[in-house]
Amino acid sequence: MDLNSFSNLLIQGLPIWILCIGGLLCLLVDALLSKKGILLVYTLGLCSIASSFYTALLQWSQINSSQTMILNDLLIIDLHSVFFTLLILAIGFITLLNALSYIRIHQILTAEFCSLVLFTMVGMIFLYSSDHLLVNFIGLETMSLSLYILVASHKKSIKSSEAAMKYFIVGGVASAIFLYGIAIFYGGFQTMRLSLLSVNLAAENLMFLRDIAIALVLSGVFFKLAVVPFQFWAPDVYEGAPSPVTGFMATAVKVSAFGFLLRFVMGLNILDLPKMQTTLLIFVVGTLIVGNVGALVQKNVKRMLAYSSISHAGFALLAILVGFEAGQYEAQNAHAVLFYLLAYLLMTLGAFAFLSLLTKEHGEASDFADIRGLGKKHPVLGFGFTLFMLSMIGLPGTIGFIAKYNVLSLAVSHQHFQLAIFAIIMSVISVYYYLKPSVLMFFPDTTPEKTLVRDIPITATIAISLCAFLVVYLGILPDNVLNLVREAALPLQ
């Protein structure tokens, strides 16, 4: 490639390169300074994410909605990818903030943790920033491999290793299926590029191959999203992973997978295929049921949140499903999905920020029995967690309501009344398990001594306050962000 395209790639891809260099620097500093450099490594991680965020913001302000830059034929920079990059960077930043107290208490290797988080984010950005399916796959694999290690990073916990093994094996199979789908696309339609595929798919008459390829690719993505019927790994993995990592997984993986899914669905106009809508409907209904009913019976807060995140993914999928009208997907209808993802990440990261602070004598304190009476000792933390739970229910005044309202509004405007009623009844079911933590924290008679909140570093305070503030502020004055999200949805067409 010539100098021009190289410099373009260098400059436009800055958010990605900064993260890469940051990750490598973390490892380097740790190799040189070892134990003394832990705080430095941590700060380095935060700074690289922050500077990457800054460059992404600059990109955001410079691009307008019609512009699409394709770098080296492989990387797409448009409003959609920059929006998702901003989301991922925010998630990474808040995750690192959450993780400090956890790292200190459970003696997790800091440099490896930070650098892995950074590398995961690099993978995620490639997942949704490309038109070429192989680049998406590379991103998917980078993300997944880093995550497998992150899940295992709590070396003293056997649950952590078990969760990582499960995630690795099942995730490996899912990635293989995804890759096979790509291979069939290439074999049948001579291209792995989404824009060319849409042309070739229409031209050729190989419906059988097309259906199989789409099914395989979607299966791989749905696995990552933990959508029914691919959700069986999620509760175990979420429960076993260290709390900050669970927060990271629950949010970032879903956000990036949805970023890819939106490109894939709209690029190939998948919902127009016969029976695709019915299939997706069955998945959505199944996901909402399994997610909500499954969470009702859980005894561990993290497992409950795992099932709840399954149901949230179902809701976002619902948003994709109902946005389809009259033979094609209107790009602007994607704003419902985007806003839902934003709301979801804020609520979930806030909840996991809280969970990362809880410890018992040996290991984490994330059972419901462990949080009994916590509200009496730490009322501010308790009410903060309750706020995030109320937002997940979809109580007006919080961002969760605006997000759900957005999706329901889309559904009703397209006459999907039964679906809207079904989704909202599922929301009511969810009230019970979202209220359970606050019931146990504030209402019981006895206060146990088991759970400690050992220390609340300033980072945790910042993380929780930031999430709480945004949850309430965007719940009451969402106008600006709604506008932004609408713009970000446009490039997809």
Add this chain to the structure above:
Amino acid sequence: MTDILVHHILSLLIFIPAVGALMLLVLPKSKTTLLKSATLFTMAIELVLALVLYQRFGSDSINTYQFSTSLPWIQEWNIQYYIGVDWLSALLIILTAFTMPLALWGTWNSVKDNLKTYLVFVLLLQTGIVGAFCALDLFLFYLFWEIMLVPMYFLIGIWGGKERAYASVKFFIYTMAGSVLMLIAILYLYFKAGQSFNLLELYYLKLTFSEQLTLFAAFALAFAIKVPLFPFHTWLPDAHVQAPTAGSVILAGVLLKMGTYGFFRFAIPLFPHAVVFLQPYLMLVAAFGVVYGALVAMIQPDMKKLVAFSSVSHMGVVMLGVFSLNPTALTGGLYQMINHAVSTGGLFLLIGMVYDRTHTRLIADYSGLAKKMPLFTVFFLIVTFSSIGVPLTNGFVGEFLTLMGSYQVDLQSSILGVVLGRKTAIMAATGVVLGAVYMLWLVQRVFFGPEKQIPGEVSDLNWRESALMIALTLVIFVMGIYPQPILSKLEISSQTLLLKLENDLTVGEELARK
């Protein structure tokens, strides 16, 4: 200066309690008297503003909303911050402003742990309630309607009785389940009206009959749960019994009125044909609730549960009046709404006073209380008379008007209507008589009869409690002897609603039934 104040009086009324709550957050939690006084001060300001609202309200004014403000809020969806009041809303706001300090003053020493959080939640509750009474934008109304749940949930759950966790979660889920279907109905209306949440615009929306029926069902479910109408009342006994006294007073006094208000302001005017079609059923349900509540109240061993079921019974009378859709009954029903706040609120306060002393609410534990607490007995009897509807008390005016009005209703629109005829009024009247039965029996068992050793130290009312009860007594008798000021205002609101119904029904005679 006063002009700006008056112009924005509604926003002030809504947000002053919230500001007060924020102020409380910065005060130290150890200075309990300071906290309570600060809360009382905030509520006093609220009450003064509410009285200013009353005084400055324009005369007659049918069909207009006063003091309205409309600011663009979420422009993406054409949602406005649109508030305004008519006489009914204004009176309900005054009722709230009056009940809250009453509840606080009556339970001054009841709550000891986490007083600061308690007071913050009480103030936030007031914000939500006043907001719901003022909202004229459906989205805004829905927001305030749901937000009210959170402080009430915590009030019951943290400072309540033994089964508080069960009661608070039941309250939350039950109420929310009703409201979410209302949300879908609101969305449907929004899109039908070309993306507008403006209530006054929606009043003139033309809907088909089947649309009206479905949407009315959705709205009615949410409000019926709140009122509560049989069979959606089962959350009420638990919530009332387990809530702390102030919580019960606010719940009975104000929160239940939101259901009635919802019917009056939203469900009935938006879907006139559906209401007229369903009128016999609704009246039957209301009348049945009166009798049912009274019968179940009679067998309760717990005083608070007895009063809770009496609430169901009284609200049945209110709803019978509202569903009768004629001037007398409607005005009577609305007046009975205010009476219920006073009498049931009073009963809960009194029960709370005696509970603070003896820590038992079981009737079996009491007998011959009149000898030990004579002053208390007098006030309890007066409030009982108000609850039963003895002439000279406010209860009589409300019940008489409601029963008389509902007797006049000529239900010919359906088979059930023809069969029922006047029987709903007769059922309700029977229920009122039963009301006398259980209340007087309660009084006889608790206060009169042989003296018994009652747990705790039973001292008579102190000066704070007496002052409170004297104020309530005055209200009871003034409202009973000279109801005209309030009645005339309520009549204006009723007339407005009935005029609109008449208009819609005659104009829409051509609406084809699907």
